[in-house]
Amino acid sequence: MTDQPTPCDDHGPAPVLENRPVIVEVRNVNKAYLRGSHIIPVLREIHFDIREGEFLALMGPSGSGKSTLLNLIAGIDKVDSGSIVIGGVDITALDETELARWRATHVGFVFQFYNLIPVLTAFENVELPLQLTGLSRAERREHVEMALRVVNLAHRMDHYPAQLSGGEQQRVAIARAVVTDPTILVADEPTGDLDRASAQEIMSLMCRLNRESGMTIIMVTHDPKAAEAAQVIRHLDKGYLNHAHP
Amino acid sequence: MRTLKLFFRNAFRHKLRTGLTVLGITIAILAFGMLRTMVNAWYAGVEASSANRLVIRNAISLVFPLPLAYKDKIRQVGGVTLVSWGNWFGGVYIEEKNFFPNFAVDPRSFLGLYPEYLIPDMQRASFLSDRKGAVAGKKVADKFGWKVGDTVTLKGTIFPGNWEFTIRAIYRGKDRSVDETQFFFHWDYLDETMKKTTPRRAGQVGYYIIGIANPNLAGEVSAAIDATFKNSLAETLTETEKAFQMSFVSMTEAILVAIQLVSIVIIVIIMAVVANTMAMTARERIGEYAVFKTLGFGGWFIAGLIFGESLFISLLGTAVGIGLTFPVAAAFADYLGTYFPIFFVERETVLMDLAAGVLVGVVAALFPTWRAVRIRIADGLRRIG
Ligand SMILES: Nc1ncnc2c1ncn2[C@@H]1O[C@H](COP(=O)(O)OP(=O)(O)OP(=O)(O)O)[C@@H](O)[C@H]1O
Ligand SMILES: [Mg+2]
Numbered sequence: 001m002t003d004q005p006t007p008c009d010d011h012g013p014a015p016v017l018e019n020r021p022v023i024v025e026v027r028n029v030n031k032a033y034l035r036g037s038h039i040i041p042v043l044r045e046i047h048f049d050i051r052e053g054e055f056l057a058l059m060g061p062s063g064s065g066k067s068t069l070l071n072l073i074a075g076i077d078k079v080d081s082g083s084i085v086i087g088g089v090d091i092t093a094l095d096e097t098e099l100a101r102w103r104a105t106h107v108g109f110v111f112q113f114y115n116l117i118p119v120l121t122a123f124e125n126v127e128l129p130l131q132l133t134g135l136s137r138a139e140r141r142e143h144v145e146m147a148l149r150v151v152n153l154a155h156r157m158d159h160y161p162a163q164l165s166g167g168e169q170q171r172v173a174i175a176r177a178v179v180t181d182p183t184i185l186v187a188d189e190p191t192g193d194l195d196r197a198s199a200q201e202i203m204s205l206m207c208r209l210n211r212e213s214g215m216t217i218i219m220v221t222h223d224p225k226a227a228e229a230a231q232v233i234r235h236l237d238k239g240y241l242n243h244a245h246p
Numbered sequence: 247m248r249t250l251k252l253f254f255r256n257a258f259r260h261k262l263r264t265g266l267t268v269l270g271i272t273i274a275i276l277a278f279g280m281l282r283t284m285v286n287a288w289y290a291g292v293e294a295s296s297a298n299r300l301v302i303r304n305a306i307s308l309v310f311p312l313p314l315a316y317k318d319k320i321r322q323v324g325g326v327t328l329v330s331w332g333n334w335f336g337g338v339y340i341e342e343k344n345f346f347p348n349f350a351v352d353p354r355s356f357l358g359l360y361p362e363y364l365i366p367d368m369q370r371a372s373f374l375s376d377r378k379g380a381v382a383g384k385k386v387a388d389k390f391g392w393k394v395g396d397t398v399t400l401k402g403t404i405f406p407g408n409w410e411f412t413i414r415a416i417y418r419g420k421d422r423s424v425d426e427t428q429f430f431f432h433w434d435y436l437d438e439t440m441k442k443t444t445p446r447r448a449g450q451v452g453y454y455i456i457g458i459a460n461p462n463l464a465g466e467v468s469a470a471i472d473a474t475f476k477n478s479l480a481e482t483l484t485e486t487e488k489a490f491q492m493s494f495v496s497m498t499e500a501i502l503v504a505i506q507l508v509s510i511v512i513i514v515i516i517m518a519v520v521a522n523t524m525a526m527t528a529r530e531r532i533g534e535y536a537v538f539k540t541l542g543f544g545g546w547f548i549a550g551l552i553f554g555e556s557l558f559i560s561l562l563g564t565a566v567g568i569g570l571t572f573p574v575a576a577a578f579a580d581y582l583g584t585y586f587p588i589f590f591v592e593r594e595t596v597l598m599d600l601a602a603g604v605l606v607g608v609v610a611a612l613f614p615t616w617r618a619v620r621i622r623i624a625d626g627l628r629r630i631g
Contacts, residue, residue, distance in 0.1 A: 067624075068624075071623075071624045074540075076539075076540055076623040076624055076627075077622070077623070077624045097544065100539070100542045100543070100544055101542060103540065103541070103542045104541060104542025105542075109540055109541070111537075111627070115533065115534075115537045115627075117252075117534055117537065117538075118259075118534075119252065119255035119256055119259060120252070120255075128538075128541060129541050129542065132541070132542050132543065
């Protein structure tokens with residue numbers, strides 16, 4: 001351990017998780033890919049819980065299946081066997097359409113390469129997930145402005161992604177992820193493409209969302225520094241999951 | 247929804263690529279429209295023909311005449327309302343290149359058979375009463391600056407000599423499909439001159455045109471007329487005006503079919519070009535489509551984005567192409583007026599342009615949409631990294 005402050009020091013103590021309800025139940029999940037005529041098992045009998053308000057870091061070597069697991073939990077990929085229950089809903093039993101509708105309201109996504117739509121302004125990008133809700137124009141505007149204020153970019157809302165730095169784009173992406181107030185926030189190497197300072201900023205922001213708003217966060221990362229923000233770290237290796245506390 | 251804004255902005259992400267694609271569509275639509283207009287110009291005579299008129303000519307060939315004496319027998323055939331006759335005169339005004347069709351006609355019956363030639367009553371009366379009077383179409387009169395009262399001399403080719411006429415009337419067509427480049431004069435003037443100079447050619451007409459009461463009985467009337475003159479010195483061939491006009495067009499039918507084929511090929515080619523553009527575009531955006539899907543947008547939304555952009559591009563090109571067809575056709579008509587007396591862009595051509603534009607836009611979007619909708623989100627997202 002070093003004396004350097006972790007990104008979360010400014011945002012109060014980590015919540016006690018033991019008596020929080022379980023919000024994500026991953027049950028005996030298996031997933032394999034077919035490569036040519038070979039079946040490559042990627043995840044084997046993955047089984048664990050995530051509690052409400054937990055900040056979980058998934059770590060492991062490249063190709064160990066971190067993104068695959070994250071995608072399964074986020075409902076953008078299908079398990080081969082096992083089930084995943086989130087907020088009481090067994091998402092492995094939903095069809096494509098139901099799953100899309102479920103994602104729109106329950107999951108916020110942050111990607112390594114920000115993945116903002118280049119022809120839309122910061123405001124319009126953040127507004128995108130709200131297009132699928134029944135909110136009025138004025139209500140949408142209110143939500144978008146609030147989300148952009150949280151990431152401290154309200155003054156840049158009319159800028160296009162190309163006019164923003166990597167760190168700023170990622171902050172817009174976080175605003176887009178939280179604007180619907182989702183059940184879980186998933187992030188796949190959110191600092192993977194950023195310099196130290198910007199990465200620090202993003203981690204601090206994620207902490208704040210976790211500590212102050214009680215957001216449940218599942219984050220894949222290679223960066224031990226980033227993982228320090230999490231309360232729970234799990235390691236994936238060769239398709240098996242190990243548990244470790246920081 | 248912001249969808250409209252999205253495909254509008256998407257369309258202009260690659261300004262050069264979109265610009266070139268739009269340019270290609272513009273040229274294709276222009277070419278398509280011009281070719282169709284040209285084909286229509288060829289068929290103009292056929293289109294303008296009336297179902298109420300039959301043409302009687304010598305059964306051997308159009309170049310052989312029929313006796314004027316047939317007119318009374320023709321009149322007696324049931325269903326015939328009006329009998330007129332005439333000769334192709336083939337006169338030249340000053341020099342060969344000033345070509346326009348000119349005919350000797352029986353004036354009163356002729357005007358009765360062709361109500362589509364509009365002539366002021368005063369002019370009509372003075373044309374009918376002047377044996378050397380002539381009626382010219384508005385276009386040909388404008389071209390040579392003729393006014394009512396002017397004297398015009400035609401050099402005869404089939405009927406030798408210099409023939410002097412006085413312009414007594416100028417006709418306009420009742421609509422754009424009427425040829426306004428023709429010139430008509432009294433058949434009697436021709437016949438009387440022939441009596442004096444070449445008596446054996448007097449009393450001969452090139453063709454008869456008759457009016458019939460019921461177009462549905464055209465076949466029966468034709469058969470009755472031809473039967474009347476069976477085994478006479480000059481047997482007749484009677485057909486509808488449309489069939490008669492068609493016999494001129496059919497000589498070049500093969501060329502017309504080729505032109506029509508080319509116009510279709512042009513559309514197919516541009517379809518492939520736009521499809522290629524859309525495929526490139528959609529492939530680049532697979533990651534973005536995956537993001538939309540991740541956020542919960544369905545396949546219909548993705549399809550809407552691709553179809554919207556594709557249709558936007560193709561209809562933009564189509565609109566510019568249609569806009570250009572009119573001035574280009576007008577320039578063509580000026581230049582080639584003598585070969586194509588009726589040359590204008592028909593409404594049907596514009597509608598076909600539009601249909602082609604929509605078809606191109608839809609077809610170009612099909613394959614990219616199918617791919618974008620089918621691809622798994624996780625795979626789509628991997629394309630970005
Ligand atoms: N669509 C696919 N088809 C075939 N194999 C796949 C597919 N997606 C993932 N894989 C394989 O599954 C394994 C796990 O991939 P995954 O992306 O989950 O790893 P990761 O832990 O996120 O790696 P990284 O740290 O490099 O992002 C890898 O061996 C990968 O090649
Ligand atoms: Mg990964």
